[in-house]
Amino acid sequence: MAANTDQVAATKPVGSSASRDERARRREAAAPARKIFDQAALQVLSVVVFLGIWQIAGAHVNPILLATPTRVWSAFISLIQSGALGPAFLRAMEVLGVGFAIAAVIGILVGILMGRSSIARRILNPYVSFFQATPLIALTPLVVIWTGIGFSAEVVITVLLGVWSVIINTTEGVRNTPRTLLDMARVYHASELSVVRNVAVPNAVPYIFAGLRIALAKALIGVIIGEMDISLKGLGGLIQNAGDAFQTAPLLAAIICSSVVGVIGTIILEVLRRRIAPWADSSDVHTKV
Amino acid sequence: MSAPATCIAVRDVSKIYERPGHRGEAFTALTNVSLDIAEGEFISLIGASGCGKTTLLRMISGLIPASTGEIAINGKRVDGVPDRIGFVFQEPALLPWRSVRDNLAFVLRRKGMSAEQVQAAIDDKLRLTNLQDFAGYYPQALSGGMQQRVGLARALVGDPDVLLMDEPLSALDAFTRRRLQEDIAGILGAIGTTTILVTHDVDEAVFFSDRIVVMGASPGSVREIVNVPLGRPRRHAEIVGNPEAAKVRDHVLSLVLDLH
Secondary structure, eight states: OHHHHHHHHHTSOTTSOHHHHHHHHHHHHHHHHHHHHHHHHHHHHHHHHHHHHHHHHHHHSOTTTOOOHHHHHHHHHHHHHTTSHHHHHHHHHHHHHHHHHHHHHHHHHHHHHHHHOHHHHHHHHHHHHHHHHSOGGGGHHHHHHHHOSSHHHHHHHHHHHHHHHHHHHHHHHHHTSOHHHHHHHHHTTOOHHHHIIIIIHHHHHHHHHHHHHHHHHHHHHHHHHHIIIIIOOHHHHHHHHHHHTTOHHHHHHHHHHHHHHHHHHHHHHHHHHHHHOTTOOGGGSOOOO | OOOOOEEEEEEEEEEEEOOTTSTTOOEEEEEEEEEEEETTOEEEEEOSTTSSHHHHHHHHTTSSOOSEEEEEETTEEOOSSOSSEEEEOSSOOOOTTSOHHHHHHHHOOOTTOOHHHHHHHHHHHHHHTTOGGGTTOOGGGSOHHHHHHHHHHHHHTTOOSEEEEESTTTTSOHHHHHHHHHHHHHHHHHHOOEEEEEESOHHHHHHHOSEEEEEETTTBEEEEEEEOOSOSSOOHHHHTTOHHHHHHHHHHHHHHTTOO
């Protein structure tokens, strides 16, 4: 771009005003940078306007109905100072970490099995379709009856919500292995284990990570609802308790913290993907639920 | 000089597909093919689409079973994929997540081979196919012609008895194709592997083959087997303007185009 503008300037007739040339060149060189700045500025402006409207609207309604951003911020600070937020945040991360890891391992293994074996697919598909379509959060009372109140109940809920997306997308990715690659593996006598390890699973990696991203969002719902319904601990506990006390500001502060949990999880997943499979950009994969 | 031993024997082979939902209406892809291929011979299967040439190649490779008849390689009946087969696919069929070297390593059966012997075998075939400078490359960084070169190196790395090629050059531009044809002819001339090539390019068949098996469609069958009375390996410069080659070419073309 810069080279281009130089050329334009260089071909100008020698006699023309140097200062005008200089200004025109600077304006052209600045154009792409300004474009990026404009786009970023627009986004910041959007957030600022949204917060402004929220602030003004919040100031004119009953504070129980809607807390203003400034009150949410001070609630956030006092939650940190009281020592309530840190442990709650870590607990939610812990439930999510354990539940999501279990969902990922089970989901990938079952997905590989269903992707490679049409018999397994026929046997398991009805259940996967059924549970995928069922609002499994409704199983919460039953899970508590099974496991009792506490950490493990919430982990079970998290797994139940997250595992299906991983299964479905892993199955899809394994089944999507190109025919010629499978023929190639057969011609050269690759064992089933070798086909899975070296052909089918690497092929499925973009699908697996796409499934994991969806599963992460669902698992986080499981974590928060689990904490709200079961132990009243963690971020879900903060949200539930604040709601019960009609304290809108800490409620919203805790919700925003829970979305931070989701963002951190998504970033970790993306870092992992780049580490494990730099060739596999899942942005162009058609994902299923 | 005694006649070279038969390497591949195809006896009365047919391929019939039962069509689900069309009871009794089986589809005959190939009927009654018999063919003897001598050791070191280069055979091309040519014909319009639907003549069953790829079907025949896949049956010889053991990827699909014959419906009737029998195929034997070096006296051993083909039942499933035989040992020591090299296959070059229409698409390069390389593992995108493995380097060129590791794509070759994937197919090398290393019974009793040390790590050094494995690497030496791979290096040997990379040199043979002129890929020694690209061992660490990933397939997507290579051009289509280079990818098929890797496909050939992979097919040869196990020192196969039989090399099967399914239209390996059909996706390449004319110049790349001709250069690769000469390279492949030179390589096969040096190692003398028995080869079957499926192609729909008459010039390619004439350039490579000892014999050209011209096939016809509905149902697929062998129409005529045409001798190419020229020495191998050939170069394009020798083929162009060669009256012998022109005669074969015209004859095969008239058969393929059904001009009789």
